[in-house]
Amino acid sequence: MRILLTGAAGFIGSHLCEQLLGRGDTVLGLDSFDDFYDPAIKRRNLQEAQTHPQFRLVEGDIRNGELLEQIFAEHRFDCVIHLGARAGVRPSIAQPLLYQDVNLRGTNQLLEAMRKAGCRKLVFASSSSVYGNNSKVPFSEKDPVDHPISPYAATKKAGELMCHSYHHLFGMACACLRFFTVYGPRQRPEMGIAKFVRSIDRGEELVLFGDGSSRRDYTWIEDILQGITKVLDSDFSWDVVNLGESRTTTLIELVGHMEKALGKKARLRHVDMQPGDVLQTFADLEHARRTYGYDPQTTVAKGIPDYVDWYRAHS
Numbered sequence: 001m002r003i004l005l006t007g008a009a010g011f012i013g014s015h016l017c018e019q020l021l022g023r024g025d026t027v028l029g030l031d032s033f034d035d036f037y038d039p040a041i042k043r044r045n046l047q048e049a050q051t052h053p054q055f056r057l058v059e060g061d062i063r064n065g066e067l068l069e070q071i072f073a074e075h076r077f078d079c080v081i082h083l084g085a086r087a088g089v090r091p092s093i094a095q096p097l098l099y100q101d102v103n104l105r106g107t108n109q110l111l112e113a114m115r116k117a118g119c120r121k122l123v124f125a126s127s128s129s130v131y132g133n134n135s136k137v138p139f140s141e142k143d144p145v146d147h148p149i150s151p152y153a154a155t156k157k158a159g160e161l162m163c164h165s166y167h168h169l170f171g172m173a174c175a176c177l178r179f180f181t182v183y184g185p186r187q188r189p190e191m192g193i194a195k196f197v198r199s200i201d202r203g204e205e206l207v208l209f210g211d212g213s214s215r216r217d218y219t220w221i222e223d224i225l226q227g228i229t230k231v232l233d234s235d236f237s238w239d240v241v242n243l244g245e246s247r248t249t250t251l252i253e254l255v256g257h258m259e260k261a262l263g264k265k266a267r268l269r270h271v272d273m274q275p276g277d278v279l280q281t282f283a284d285l286e287h288a289r290r291t292y293g294y295d296p297q298t299t300v301a302k303g304i305p306d307y308v309d310w311y312r313a314h315s
């Protein structure tokens with residue numbers, strides 16, 4: 001398959017590049033190397049992919065319509081996988097207009113370029129954050145998602161809606177994948193697991209938001225890749241799909257797994273829950289399993305020690 005992959009240099013994008021290249025796909029990676037976190041990390045992320053003859057990197061912004069038109073004029077793609085975005089809930093509260101611009105206008109630019117070029121298949125990275133503080137668990141794709149509690153979540157929901165309008169008007173096949181907190185090697189340095197492991201290892205104080213009882217469905221990177229590729233290889237028309245593990249872990253339990261893997265005790269300091277943070281996430285995977293054969297494998301009891309092994313080898 002010939003694939004345009006936005007956000008190729010990021011945490012999930014760089015792993016996906018390697019997976020797609022490994023199975024014979026041709027990948028054009030588009031990434032702006034923005035400074036949300038150190039761009040040098042992103043350059044390292046792509047080192048392996050860049051040795052592959054079927055990989056090409058374009059450094060640029062999805063909001064640049066001219067650049068997109070040029071890319072689509074020079075290449076034909078069977079599918080676009082759109083991961084490029086400003087990620088993260090808390091920073092979106094400080095910079096809502098930037099998040100709106102990159103995540104919604106950027107997605108719209110991409111959809112326009114696809115429409116003009118006649119490219120008709122899109123996989124869009126949405127997020128479990130669209131479920132807000134829904135109290136019914138597990139979260140199903142059929143549940144209402146009309147009450148996002150952060151600008152980031154609102155931009156992801158808005159991105160899904162924009163995809164739907166292009167599906168309706170122009171027959172574009174779109175699959176919006178709602179990722180549930182993804183972790184593993186190369187995880188973004190500002191994400192909880194990466195920060196916590198660093199703090200515990202260095203003996204630094206670890207600030208926990210809330211009393212430690214908030215729950216997350218943590219998804220190992222290999223499982224997310226499995227989900228993305230299973231959907232990519234399917235013949236969808238319009239779909240919204242949860243990709244998680246369908247197991248939840250409290251913050252305190254998560255810290256316990258890290259302490260065990262690192263052989264060190266955490267120095268905890270509890271502070272209030274942060275605005276924008278949801279109390280729980282929990283994926284209902286019935287649709288993903290039934291329709292796409294998604295079958296995630298990795299519990300945090302296995303994933304956290306594996307992440308710590310990677311962290312030790314790279315710090």
Ligand SMILES: NC(=O)c1ccc[n+]([C@@H]2O[C@H](COP(=O)([O-])OP(=O)(O)OC[C@H]3O[C@@H](n4cnc5c(N)ncnc54)[C@H](O)[C@@H]3O)[C@@H](O)[C@H]2O)c1
Nearest residue numbers: 007010011012032033034061062083084085127179181182
């Ligand atoms: N990691 C998670 O737990 C998680 C959960 C839910 C959804 N997601 C979504 O998955 C996608 C990938 O997340 P990630 O964790 O790999 O994040 P990441 O920040 O590591 O990767 C995003 C990449 O997009 C690039 N980018 C940002 N703005 C761009 C622009 N305007 N033009 C081109 N490229 C741009 C960045 O440089 C970065 O390399 C994002 O859309 C994110 O919102 C991630």
